[in-house]
Amino acid sequence: MSAPILSVRALERRVGDVEILRRIDLDVMPGEAIGVIGPSGSGKSSLLRCIAGLDEVSGGAVMVEGRQTRPGDGAVGMVFQQFNLWPHLTARENVALALKLVRRMPAADAAAKADAALARVGLGALGGRKPAALSGGQQQRVAIARTLAMEPRVLLFDEPTAALDPELTTEVLDVIRDLAAAGTTMLVVSHEMGFIARLSTRVVFLDHGVVVQAAPPAALFGAQAEPRVRSFLQTYLDRVAWARDA
């Protein structure tokens, strides 16, 4: 039996009196795609940011391949809602920047690696374009390539399509789906429930900083849903019904 690639142990995050995450335990096996869902403010972004080392934790541990992660060790890579590309740099230069600055890679090697990463997200031909000459979906794919180029062991996506017009979400979700199919271990926070249901090996439902249920999508979106999960999902169905009846 293989060992977890990511272990979250009794993870806590408090800010002042506010308990944002309360003793989160999660083991993720290599190649798993974990969907993370829950109400607004339940702690989804905080969980990802703590795993990535971007938010300070108040207790517990995050381990990748059995080793406690350290800031800057590159074990975990994260893709955000906002693409955060440098507007004056081309797609290739945006992807190559951290390889040069953080990994101290020679410029020619970094550019070649950037091109390979851009090819993986279907942008092999557009490396010379600046962000303004790319659609929002393409910009987010550049941001994904930038993270991939650093070769993290675990990839985190925090609402990767939330800043996109609806017609541009599919190309980004397709890239994430392809990465999962290629065996990339990932955690994905998204409100795209259909996507989460199809993508995930397991879905984690958070509420008030607690894991209420972690189960395969067939269970969590089906008859075995915990009551709190069920009522949350009902709000989605209500919204669809509201739109249909409008």
Ligand SMILES: Nc1ncnc2c1ncn2[C@@H]1O[C@H](COP(=O)(O)OP(=O)(O)OP(=O)(O)O)[C@@H](O)[C@H]1O
């Ligand atoms: N630095 C902070 N100081 C105080 N409270 C914070 C801080 N960061 C987050 N919170 C609070 O922690 C809770 C969890 O926030 P978080 O952004 O992780 O939730 P979320 O589930 O990702 O929400 P959403 O779906 O709306 O993005 C929220 O109540 C938020 O207001």
